[in-house]
Amino acid sequence: MGGRGDNGTAPGGSTAQVDADTIRRTYDVVLWAWDTLPADDREQCEALLVGHVGLLMGEVDALVPRMGEEYRHTAEHVLNRSRRALTRTTLITAKERAAHVGDLATLCRALLSLHQRPGPLLGPAARDGAS
Numbered sequence: 001m002g003g004r005g006d007n008g009t010a011p012g013g014s015t016a017q018v019d020a021d022t023i024r025r026t027y028d029v030v031l032w033a034w035d036t037l038p039a040d041d042r043e044q045c046e047a048l049l050v051g052h053v054g055l056l057m058g059e060v061d062a063l064v065p066r067m068g069e070e071y072r073h074t075a076e077h078v079l080n081r082s083r084r085a086l087t088r089t090t091l092i093t094a095k096e097r098a099a100h101v102g103d104l105a106t107l108c109r110a111l112l113s114l115h116q117r118p119g120p121l122l123g124p125a126a127r128d129g130a131s
Helices: 020-036 039-066 069-087 094-116 124-129
Strands: none
Touching: 020 039, 020 094, 039 069, 039 094, 069 094
């Protein structure tokens, strides 16, 4: 019922390998210990988050057509915010960058939750009949 497989893949036949534990560790470090990280580790965490968000966006996007209405609206909102966050390039100050990376971490957490628990999924036949 909306749980994840043992390998971290979403219900619904995803082929990508999603390492949920690594993703969780990355966003946890950013959300709870960003200020304590050396500059090199911050850059690495930011790069990891960009990759995690990109991977999860594809996974969640593939589930959207089969999601129930409430989950679909939530997923579309998170996907739209994620697209905007990934295209943001003008970060002037360290404070702006920290806020941006914090946003990426929060979006990453939301995408992982939607990936692992997309709610009841409609079957292919139900999806094809819906408009």
